[in-house]
Amino acid sequence: MRNNFSTYSKKVLLLILISIGIKLLIAGLLELGNDEVYYWTYALQLDWNHFDHPPLIGWMIRLTTLNLHWVSEIALRMGSILSAGIATWFVFQTAKVIASEKAGWYAAIIYQSSIYTGIIAGLFILPDSPQMPIWTAALYLMALLFSHPNAERKMGLWILLGVLIGLATLCKVHGLYLWVGFGLTILFTRIKWLLNWRFYLAVFITLLFLLPIVYWNIQYDFITYKFHSERVTHTHLQWDMLVREIVGEFAYQNPIVFVLIVLTLIAFIKKSFLFPNKTISVWLFCMSIPMILFFWVIALFNPTLPHWTGPAYIPLYLLAAIYLDQQKIFGTPKVLSIAGGFVVVLLILATAIVRLSPVNFGSHQKENFGEYCPTLDLNGWSDFSKEYAKLVTSDQQQHLMKQKSFIIVSKWFPGGHLEFYTVPKTNQTLIAIGPLQDIHKFAWLNRDRKKMQIGDDAYTIVPSNLPFDVSKHYAEYFTQIEAPLQINQIRNGGVVRYFYVYRLKGCKKIPNELIL
Numbered sequence: 001m002r003n004n005f006s007t008y009s010k011k012v013l014l015l016i017l018i019s020i021g022i023k024l025l026i027a028g029l030l031e032l033g034n035d036e037v038y039y040w041t042y043a044l045q046l047d048w049n050h051f052d053h054p055p056l057i058g059w060m061i062r063l064t065t066l067n068l069h070w071v072s073e074i075a076l077r078m079g080s081i082l083s084a085g086i087a088t089w090f091v092f093q094t095a096k097v098i099a100s101e102k103a104g105w106y107a108a109i110i111y112q113s114s115i116y117t118g119i120i121a122g123l124f125i126l127p128d129s130p131q132m133p134i135w136t137a138a139l140y141l142m143a144l145l146f147s148h149p150n151a152e153r154k155m156g157l158w159i160l161l162g163v164l165i166g167l168a169t170l171c172k173v174h175g176l177y178l179w180v181g182f183g184l185t186i187l188f189t190r191i192k193w194l195l196n197w198r199f200y201l202a203v204f205i206t207l208l209f210l211l212p213i214v215y216w217n218i219q220y221d222f223i224t225y226k227f228h229s230e231r232v233t234h235t236h237l238q239w240d241m242l243v244r245e246i247v248g249e250f251a252y253q254n255p256i257v258f259v260l261i262v263l264t265l266i267a268f269i270k271k272s273f274l275f276p277n278k279t280i281s282v283w284l285f286c287m288s289i290p291m292i293l294f295f296w297v298i299a300l301f302n303p304t305l306p307h308w309t310g311p312a313y314i315p316l317y318l319l320a321a322i323y324l325d326q327q328k329i330f331g332t333p334k335v336l337s338i339a340g341g342f343v344v345v346l347l348i349l350a351t352a353i354v355r356l357s358p359v360n361f362g363s364h365q366k367e368n369f370g371e372y373c374p375t376l377d378l379n380g381w382s383d384f385s386k387e388y389a390k391l392v393t394s395d396q397q398q399h400l401m402k403q404k405s406f407i408i409v410s411k412w413f414p415g416g417h418l419e420f421y422t423v424p425k426t427n428q429t430l431i432a433i434g435p436l437q438d439i440h441k442f443a444w445l446n447r448d449r450k451k452m453q454i455g456d457d458a459y460t461i462v463p464s465n466l467p468f469d470v471s472k473h474y475a476e477y478f479t480q481i482e483a484p485l486q487i488n489q490i491r492n493g494g495v496v497r498y499f500y501v502y503r504l505k506g507c508k509k510i511p512n513e514l515i516l
Contacts, residue, residue: 008101012092012108016085019112022344023084023123027077029351033377036076036125037416041441043068044419045448049216051224051440056170057127071424080129084122088112090136091317097143098280099322106336107321110260113339114317116252116310119347128310131171135311138164138178139287139318146185146279155198162202166209173213174291174308179203181287188286189279227437237300245299248306249292253313256339261316264323273323287315354378358494362465370465370497380489381421384499387487388461389425391501401503404450406458408433408504410473412440414463422461433474433511443513452514456507464498479506 032040042050042058043065049055064078065071091111095104112118121128141161145151152158168175186193193199217224250258267273268281275281291312298304324332354375362373370376395401407423407430409415415432423430429450432442452458462468462484471481484500 008092008105011105012089015108015112016088019088019118019122020081020085022347023077023081024074026123026347026351027074027081028072030073030354030378031381032073032076032417032420033124034413034416037420038412038441039125039127040076040416040420041445045441045445047216047444048212049224051227051436051443053127053172053224054170054213056130056167057125060130061125076125077123080121080123080125083129083133084112084118086133087117087122087136090133090140091314094136094140094143095318095321097140097147098277098318100325103318103321103325105321106324106332107318109336109340110257110317110321111314113254113336113343114252114257114313115254115343115346116307117314118254118343120252120307121310123347126307127172128307131168131175131311134164134168134171135175135178136314138168139314142182142185142283142287143280146190146283147277152190152193152196152198155201158198158202159205162205163209165202166206169206170209170213174311176206177291177311178287179206181283181290184286184290185279185283188282223436238302239300241301241303242296242299245296245304245306245309249309249313252306252310254339254343256335256342257317257320260320260324260335260339261313264316264320267323267327268319273327275319275322281319284315284319288312356492358492358496360465360496366464368464368467370463371467373465373496376463376465376489376497379491380497381417384487384489385422385425388422388499388501391485391487392426392428392459395503401459401505402457404428404456406431406450406452406456408458408460408474409439409442410434410460410468411438411466412442414461414466415439415442418461428459431514433477433513439513446514452507452510454507454510458504458507460502460504462500462502464500470502470504474504477507477509477511478504479508480504 039057040061042053042055043061046058046062047055050058060079060083061076062068065075088108088111092101092104092108095107112122116128117132120126121132138161141157141164145157145161165175165178168178186199213224253261264273268275275284289312292309295304295309324336357375360370360373360376362376363369363371392401392405395405396403405428407418407426407428409418409430409432411434412432415430419430422428430442431446431449431452432439436443458478460470460474462470470484475481482503482505484502487499487501488495489497489499
């Protein structure tokens with residue numbers, strides 16, 4: 001038994017190390033995406049909460065960048081990559097507790113093979129990234145509570161569970177669903193636990209972790225929840241949105257993994273796959289299906305994003321792994337190898353396309369050249385920033401623009417890219433002018449930055465894939481807006497995007513966003 005355990009443990013650790021190595025290589029080859037550079041601003045200005053999300057992602061970036069002293073794509077993504085490795089280990093351990101080590105091995109492969117857990121949250125730096133090891137650790141503790149006799153009497157397990165769910169909520173508020181799924185399981189299978197005072201202590205501990213979020217929102221009139229509530233206010237049915245959500249989940253979970261999960265659920269419904277422990281089977285379903293259905297209902301009325309349901313699929317990975325183990329399905333290792341190989345090939349192809357494609361895959365019209373091309377989010381910003389820095393230096397030497405000219409943005413994207421890639425090369429101050437729903441976190445950054453004064457000059461940069469009418473929005477603030485200079489993004493010999501650089505001269509009116 002010891003050798004068997006050692007064998008599967010070593011396999012999982014090797015899987016984790018290989019995945020970390022591959023992802024570190026990819027992390028250094030791809031520039032940061034729109035969301036990633038935006039969350040960089042969370043690390044620049046730590047707070048109890050932020051406009052869009054709770055604060056833990058900013059703290060993680062501070063940690064992996066050594067308090068902003070090591071700033072690179074790899075440094076930012078390091079936390080995500082390591083988190084995926086830790087989460088994989090917890091998934092393995094959870095399946096081991098509720099089934100077997102072999103099932104744990106299968107579950108670990110499935111976790112790394114899912115595009116959501118393996119890449120989206122496991123390579124790119126998002127609020128989901130720090131949440132995944134916390135979420136899977138919470139599942140592991142729940143498995144211990146349900147599986148071991150008298151485990152519910154161990155106060156340490158309950159305290160740690162409360163802490164973990166609290167931390168998960170500091171990543172994204174839907175971390176509270178961990179209590180919902182766990183609570184449903186208690187109602188259906190262990191109702192006597194409602195008399196266990198340790199359960200309420202754990203819930204109380206989680207609520208303590210909510211205090212920073214509540215405190216921040218009280219200061220700002222609960223702006224976070226007003227913003228998110230506006231995203232789910234439609235009341236008419238939109239079946240196409242639901243179809244898009246389900247298709248998105250099919251893609252995000254890896255088509256092979258998604259089909260495997262569906263086949264497992266069908267087998268369970270047909271009773272050709274009977275889970276030996278009723279409590280555990282109820283728990284796995286409670287931790288997944290209600291959350292998925294909840295977002296499907298929302299998708300009927302409002303646009304949603306497929307990764308919102310991502311954590312809900314993790315218990316289904318466990319169920320699928322146990323199904324594969326217990327049914328002794330012929331070809332199981334091959335199927336899982338194909339699923340993992342699919343992700344690796346996808347990463348390699350995507351990286352090659354982003355770095356080498358001489359064409360963009362979006363619009364080819366002059367007025368919005370490159371719009372809707374996803375590869376442009378991950379490429380071109382570093383080279384542009386070098387060319388732009390040369391332009392700024394030349395302008396100052398020729399006295400075409402005043403010293404210490406600002407960079408102005410109108411939205412959080414491309415504001416994040418300019419903040420991460422451009423500002424360090426020019427030492428300019430970046431400020432945002434626009435409504436809060438457009439500039440998000442930059443409204444708070446404005447408050448801590450050098451203020452624009454009457455007579456100051458500024459630049460604004462408009463990528464062709466993000467068209468913006470500069471004169472319409474900025475004419476009232478400056479005496480002169482010059483015709484833009486064009487810097488081409490060239491990739492493998494082909495022009496894939498234009499960057500338009502506008503000189504804005506002589507500030508004549510201070511925008512309201514900059515008046516404190």
